[in-house]
Amino acid sequence: MQIAIPLYDRFTALDAVGPYDVLGRLPGADLAFVAVEPGPVRTEQRTLALIADKALSEVPRPDIVMVPGGFGTRDLFDDEAILGWLREAHEHSKWTTSVCTGSLLLAAAGILDGVEAATHWLARDELAALGAIPVPERVVQRGKIVTAAGVSSGIDMALHLVALEAGEMAAQAIQLGIEYDSHPPFDAGSPEKAPTEVVEFMRTVGVENA
Amino acid sequence: MQIAIPLYDRFTALDAVGPYDVLGRLPGADLAFVAVEPGPVRTEQRTLALIADKALSEVPRPDIVMVPGGFGTRDLFDDEAILGWLREAHEHSKWTTSVCTGSLLLAAAGILDGVEAATHWLARDELAALGAIPVPERVVQRGKIVTAAGVSSGIDMALHLVALEAGEMAAQAIQLGIEYDSHPPFDAGSPEKAPTEVVEFMRTVGVENA
Numbered sequence: 001m002q003i004a005i006p007l008y009d010r011f012t013a014l015d016a017v018g019p020y021d022v023l024g025r026l027p028g029a030d031l032a033f034v035a036v037e038p039g040p041v042r043t044e045q046r047t048l049a050l051i052a053d054k055a056l057s058e059v060p061r062p063d064i065v066m067v068p069g070g071f072g073t074r075d076l077f078d079d080e081a082i083l084g085w086l087r088e089a090h091e092h093s094k095w096t097t098s099v100c101t102g103s104l105l106l107a108a109a110g111i112l113d114g115v116e117a118a119t120h121w122l123a124r125d126e127l128a129a130l131g132a133i134p135v136p137e138r139v140v141q142r143g144k145i146v147t148a149a150g151v152s153s154g155i156d157m158a159l160h161l162v163a164l165e166a167g168e169m170a171a172q173a174i175q176l177g178i179e180y181d182s183h184p185p186f187d188a189g190s191p192e193k194a195p196t197e198v199v200e201f202m203r204t205v206g207v208e209n210a
Numbered sequence: 211m212q213i214a215i216p217l218y219d220r221f222t223a224l225d226a227v228g229p230y231d232v233l234g235r236l237p238g239a240d241l242a243f244v245a246v247e248p249g250p251v252r253t254e255q256r257t258l259a260l261i262a263d264k265a266l267s268e269v270p271r272p273d274i275v276m277v278p279g280g281f282g283t284r285d286l287f288d289d290e291a292i293l294g295w296l297r298e299a300h301e302h303s304k305w306t307t308s309v310c311t312g313s314l315l316l317a318a319a320g321i322l323d324g325v326e327a328a329t330h331w332l333a334r335d336e337l338a339a340l341g342a343i344p345v346p347e348r349v350v351q352r353g354k355i356v357t358a359a360g361v362s363s364g365i366d367m368a369l370h371l372v373a374l375e376a377g378e379m380a381a382q383a384i385q386l387g388i389e390y391d392s393h394p395p396f397d398a399g400s401p402e403k404a405p406t407e408v409v410e411f412m413r414t415v416g417v418e419n420a
Contacts, residue, residue: 181399189391
């Protein structure tokens with residue numbers, strides 16, 4: 001089971017690493033971080049770089065494609081190096097997946113034309129403008145395309161994928177392995193649940209976090 | 211607010227990156243990944259490297275120390291390069307924190323002698339053997355020491371820290387920014403909730419995931 005996570009300048013670290021630490025524990029996983037050129041790729045906050053071990057061209061047809069989001073997605077809407085790779089990979093993939101604004105790249109590649117998909121709650125209009133149909137859910141599966149909402153939802157999406165690929169017990173074992181029994185100090189993780197002033201604050205200043 | 215996340219060979223990626231994507235959004239955060247020597251540091255699964263931008267010696271007295279866990283902790287129980295740095299950092303820190311088996315390193319450094327602390331559920335005996343008092347909770351704060359349980363609990367711990375440092379609204383804004391409204395497909399994230407056969411499976415084969 002070959003899994004590829006493409007990185008690009010100014011991706012969101014947790015979008016990539018949440019699913020990594022779930023899918024990487026899938027029995028038989030052959031997982032690689034990939035980029036146009038192998039080497040370090042910086043996150044949007046610039047304070048961390050992950051190393052892409054392989055070039056996109058070395059992993060043209062992974063079984064699972066997992067596209068993280070990040071500010072940097074907006075620089076790639078005409079970037080054939082990544083969009084062409086996504087189209088080719090999607091044509092042959094078993095699962096084509098994204099987290100957060102990673103779905104904007106799938107849409108820019110033409111993969112989500114008229115398809116229902118999730119994205120960061122602040123990016124739903126952008127996703128619609130690229131031809132997809134935004135759905136305000138945490139994990140959306142339509143055929144072999146599985147998209148997740150903002151950042152942390154990639155963990156949920158990856159557990160969903162593990163259940164599909166290896167069964168419920170494998171997914172539960174991985175969930176227990178990463179002790180994913182969320183108890184945040186507040187219940188503010190979605191625009192429906194967060195206090196109105198927090199939602200408005202994020203609408204004003206937080207769009208760069210999407 | 212200087213924040214240091216020390217890396218070492220065979221750390222768990224999500225232990226480090228969950229808190230990174232929360233604490234890094236703290237207003238005024240000056241966050242750096244550090245290691246004995248700057249450069250790439252591999253995760254326990256070997257399929258990913260994060261770059262430590264600075265040497266431990268360049269960041270001797272961060273305001274917040276955040277120690278991730280991982281298989282590799284067990285190779286460091288006599289490693290003065292990291293344990294001495296932890297002791298010095300803890301002496302001057304505002305907050306000394308860990309995720310998962312990161313608390314084993316704090317304990318090995320003598321920082322948790324007789325102190326209640328969290329760790330991965332499979333590592334509680336190891337933590338006790340190092341002189342700490344394991345507590346089966348997701349986030350444990352004792353004075354300026356804040357420890358978290360397994361892997362994903364670092365996200366909860368970091369939100370708790372942000373609330374302490376910058377207030378509830380800041381923590382809620384960051385929680386909303388990363389859409390942390392967990393909805394995993396199963397309710398198996400703790401040994402109390404997971405099916406018995408999954409817990410037993412993890413006890414048998416999963417100790418290397420701790």
